[in-house]
Amino acid sequence: MINALSIEDLSFTYQSWTEKENEPLFRALSLALPAGSKTLLLAPFNKGKTTLAKIICGVCPKYFPGELQGDINLYGKSLSDLDPWDLLPVCTYVSQNPQEQFVATSVEEEIAFPLESMGMERETMHARIEEAITQWGLQDLRTSSEQELSGGERKRVLLATMQAIDASFWLLDEAFDDLDQHWRDQLKHLIATKDKTVLVLASRYLREFDDLFDQVLLLDEGDIASGDRSTLISRFAHLCGDDLPSPLETEHIQPSQKRILSCKSLQAERSRVSTTKSKQFTLEVPDFQLRSGELVTLVGPNGSGKSSFSRLLCGLDTPIAGQITIDGEPFRDKQLSKRVGYLFQSPDLQIFLPTVAEELSWSLKRRSDLSKSEIESRIATCAELFSLDLEDTPTTMSYPLRKALQAAVYYLLDRPFYILDELDSALTYQSTLSIIAHLRRNGAGILLITHDRQFADKVAQRSYTIKEGRLIAV
Incomplete structure (x- = not known):
């Protein structure tokens, strides 16, 4: 043959x-x-x-x-x-x-x-x-x-x-x-x-x-x-490394303060301009909560609105009704983006500089409280943690390494809440768990969007899904 x-x-x-x-x-x-x-x-x-x-x-x-x-x-x-x-x-x-x-x-x-x-x-x-x-x-x-x-x-x-x-x-x-x-x-x-x-x-x-x-x-x-x-x-x-203990089981989370991200009676509409036959998309969120240190999963069909919900939570889109609160205080738009880190499905939408070092240092250089030596020390430690080479060019790195770089950037931003949209795609389970553990080190609440129900069942403390345009707890 x-x-x-x-x-x-x-x-x-x-x-x-x-x-x-x-x-x-x-x-x-x-x-x-x-x-x-x-x-x-x-x-x-x-x-x-x-x-x-x-x-x-x-x-x-x-x-x-x-x-x-x-x-x-x-x-x-x-x-x-x-x-x-x-x-x-x-x-x-x-x-x-x-x-x-x-x-x-x-x-x-x-x-x-x-x-x-x-x-x-x-x-x-x-x-x-x-x-x-x-x-x-x-x-x-x-x-x-x-x-x-x-x-x-x-x-x-x-x-x-x-x-x-x-x-x-x-x-x-x-x-x-x-x-x-x-x-x-x-x-x-x-x-x-x-x-x-x-x-x-x-x-x-x-x-x-x-x-x-x-x-x-x-x-x-x-x-x-x-x-x-x-x-x-x-x-x-x-x-x-899947035969090793889960990094989530061995981590010690010590949040400086307990915080809660909440949605009540949230409604959103979104249409696809290029889609002539598709109806306007509607999403309803009666109730959603994410607390400091929690790992919550969102599993649902393709095109059901998981990413649309993420865009609401991080302030990229504005709901037509309801509100998003952090610790009971209403937040929206840029206020949310400074507290909720959203890792897109594609890392290429969030990586734009010529080297890993420049990508990692970009946000730190905009802080007046950090010296040049402190910035260099932080990015060196971060690169080692995420197995990155500071001299590498992101465009020539593998897809999984670009996802690791994307996560490392948000690690340095140190947000109290993170949305990880299909983080596990193209990564090993151990790599995914390690990234989650790194991002959760200071008690951040994590919303993990995934299609791998087997993985979601193993790691989630609570879970949500979207059915017929409505987000519900499962």
């Missing part, structure tokens, strides 16, 4: 943009995937998982410079001999960060773009687009721009595009992240029933993975390990 993917003696080192030389990510890595196989590749974050995916689909080192050696073949053809238009119907890549893949101005055009590039007949293209849009529940969002979609909706657009292209090989990087349970089940069914070669890359083992794959592999020390499934999963848990 021909292999869908064959990699032999792969080595890769990213080009360095500083005086420090980069270490090789892979050393003589080899991998063979039979056609039609379903494979799960586990890897701790920042160990080369996404880079491997980008090498396989031909965008690295073309657009991400580095030194590449080794042989890569897709269905018996060398990757070096395949032009991008030849590769499109062979291999489809779904990124862990949906925003980096969007090229069109609407959902329908996004799905159509690769089909047009393939020279597909109009009638066939139209049929595939309609089937994919229906399959992924995007009927009312066909005219929506990427900026007005939620994280889960963006991921569904990429998966709909993958389905419409109908390539032989599906390369899915953290594809289950950002999806609620309904759409996770949909993706799981699609993987199980379609006659495709599927490679799923993940930095967490989800219960959806049980019985879904022919084989489980592990990216370990720059090479790929195979063998007994339970042994590999145990090794993976050890590499991720």
Whole structure:
């Protein structure tokens, strides 16, 4: 049987943009995937998982410079001999960060773009687009721009595009992240029933993975390990630190004062300007509370209003009724933003400076009570805590490291309340827990938005959900 993917003696080192030389990510890595196989590749974050995916689909080192050696073949053809238009119907890549893949101005055009590039007949293209849009529940969002979609909706657009292209090989990087349970089940069914070669890359083992794959592999020390499934999963848990005590269990929180963030009879409306068929979105919050030192979760369907609620809590949007109070005193807009830190789903919306050091020091330099030496000391300590290199350029860092940088910035701001929107996406459980523990060190109240119910059940002291536009306690 021909292999869908064959990699032999792969080595890769990213080009360095500083005086420090980069270490090789892979050393003589080899991998063979039979056609039609379903494979799960586990890897701790920042160990080369996404880079491997980008090498396989031909965008690295073309657009991400580095030194590449080794042989890569897709269905018996060398990757070096395949032009991008030849590769499109062979291999489809779904990124862990949906925003980096969007090229069109609407959902329908996004799905159509690769089909047009393939020279597909109009009638066939139209049929595939309609089937994919229906399959992924995007009927009312066909005219929506990427900026007005939620994280889960963006991921569904990429998966709909993958389905419409109908390539032989599906390369899915953290594809289950950002999806609620309904759409996770949909993706799981699609993987199980379609006659495709599927490679799923993940930095967490989800219960959806049980019985879904022919084989489980592990990216370990720059090479790929195979063998007994339970042994590999145990090794993976050890590499991720998931066999260590939870940082939340060992932390000692000593809040300087007990505070409470509350919402009463809150109402909000929000419309998507680019969405012609969708109705105006309405959210009702009868009662919500977050206290100092608490870890509260918010779990709900894609597009239900979780991020919209977050924007209200941190003052980015203004409710049409009701009020938000801190310690019984009404707050709004900029007053809220100085007390409620909101970590967006995408870290790239909150990172904008050329180096990690500049990013971390930006807010501290605006304080008159800190000397230059004190600022340098604080950012050095913070960088060590979040495993960051002060000289690194954020735009060349991995997606998980950019999320860690985003969290580190807010760590230095030291807000009494934090909203973490899909923080666990693309991170290991231990990494997520460590970030939460760091942010909660001074007694901050944490609202964690997640689609991983298994994770939410383990960490939450209380939980909320949104059903039919209404936030309720569960």
